[in-house]
Amino acid sequence: IYLTRRIPLYTHTHLRISHTVKINFLAIDFDQTMIDIHTGGRWKESVSSLTAHLRPLFLHLIPIASSSNIRIAIVTFSPQTKHIREVLEYAFPPDVAERIPIRGNDGSWTYVGNGMKMGKQEHMASAAEELMAKQPLMMMMSGGGGKEDDDDGGGTIISKSTTLLIDDDPTNIKKSLKDGTRAVWLNPRDPLRLLDDIMRLK
Secondary structure: OOHHHHHHHHHHHHHHHHHHHHOOOEEEOHHHHHEEOOOOOOOOOOHHHHOOOOOOHHHHHHHHHHHHEEEEEEEEOOOOOHHHHHHHHHHHHHHHOOOOOOOOOOOOOOOOOOOOOOOOOHHHHHHHHHHHOOEEEEEEOOOOOOOOEEEEOEEEEHHHHHHHEEOOOOOHHHHHHHHHOOOEEEOOOOOHHHHHHHHHHH
16 A cells, blocks of 8 residues: 555656656556566456556556656557457546557557567557657657657657667567667566666666
């Protein structure tokens, strides 16, 4: 209870720091990251039962990030994207849930760009393309540079340096970093450490 109650102020503090280090796109893994179990892509129980496994950290972090104009996507190897969509709709207000694209291994999307296709890289790139189509968003996943915030109404530029992958799998983190995309490992045994790790980003 104590940790849950202290999360809101804690996340507000760290979201301000995230702006300082120019994060404007959060790509969040689902199994064992956003939720505290691994479904193996074979969840057969109710959506409400799955929603009960959402980490309190993300119940606060996602709405705060959304209200701070930070784009969010779920990037997962699970094929059960319909279940994930229902979890988002169950847990968050419509104006938050409907703005979050989901990229999973469900065969519903393809990435034809020139970027790395290993790990979660193509998932992130495809999600960013969707955000670009739906919002006044300029996307530069294949490189950095330029202004991160466009003050004249042109939208927000997303680059590898302004993207942050959050994942419990060290392999995905390593591939992301190797490709030049920022990434932070979520330790399933100490999820709140994530906030400190975001604060340490340079």
